[in-house]
Amino acid sequence: MAEAERPPRPAPRLLTWSLGSFHTALFVAVLIALVYRGGGLGNLLGGLSTGLGFALYAALWLSTWWCTRRALRASWETWASGRVDPEETIARSLRWGAATGGLFLGTLVALVAVPWLAVPLLLIATVLFPRWSGPWPRRASVLVDWIAFTIGVLLLGLPLLIGAVVGLILALVDSLLFDVSLYLLQITIHGSAADGL
């Protein structure tokens, strides 16, 4: 098979898991901090029980993990090597950030409509699905992507817009932290001038 036809290698699972979890936690923590500084946090979260809070967070976590995984699929090797194409990064972060917004609402609707689906949905998505291979999981992936974008469009594009903006900001943060970790890897292997290595 020619080099150009080689399918992209899937990103390391730890990379997908950590980035998906990081994006979710950072988004929620920044949102909480900003709303608290503005004085509206009590009213915003009023009536939220611990169980409902966890269900909302789990829906966002699942959606973010899924879209991070899809965004990294074809791009993580360029990120890992430090050869990032800025235009491609911006387009990818806008697209998958928007998909996260749609998928979050879709997951939320599914969990509210059929609460007993929560545990099987989480298990299939995070434990079983990444281990499956072949045409059916690929088709299922495309179906989930379409559901995400369709829900976003049906809701007048608002979740897509919010997701796209958040996705772009997170891509900038990721880009900076990837560069820091690349520098750390280089001194880990070669040492710094001060070490005399």
Place this chain on the structure above:
Amino acid sequence: MDPHSLSWLVRLVPVAAMAVLLGGAVIVWAVVLQVKAPVLPDQVRLLRAAATPYEWAFWGATGLLVSSGVGNLGAFGAGLPAVSTAWGQKLTIKLALVLLLLLWSLVRTLWVVRLEVADVLMLSVAGHRCAQALYGGTALLGLAILTVAVSLAHG
């Protein structure tokens, strides 16, 4: 689930998650401290064997801590103390520390992922110092967050 069991679970989840986050960081930090620089292949394998499971557990624990934190703030409702109060200032400090821990930890995890992907077999003196700083920093930040959280819980 009856209210008593639910209340017990609500308290157990963040405590267990913090134990994993802080205890795990201290364990990996201890492993890093007991190897000598430059770190040779057998010791690098040992370090990676300790660090990689911790990174998986860390992000799971972080998700549980943030989600339970949101739920706990929601329980205050409109009675949530304002930013200008002593309690509000402590909460602001805690949120700032959480943001710092998240950024610090992504660099740490990316460093571990890069070690795996590049199949690094030796760590330079600077690499050993880097590992000490990454895991030591995580433990200290975790301890600082725990201290503020205990203070918030007691008013």
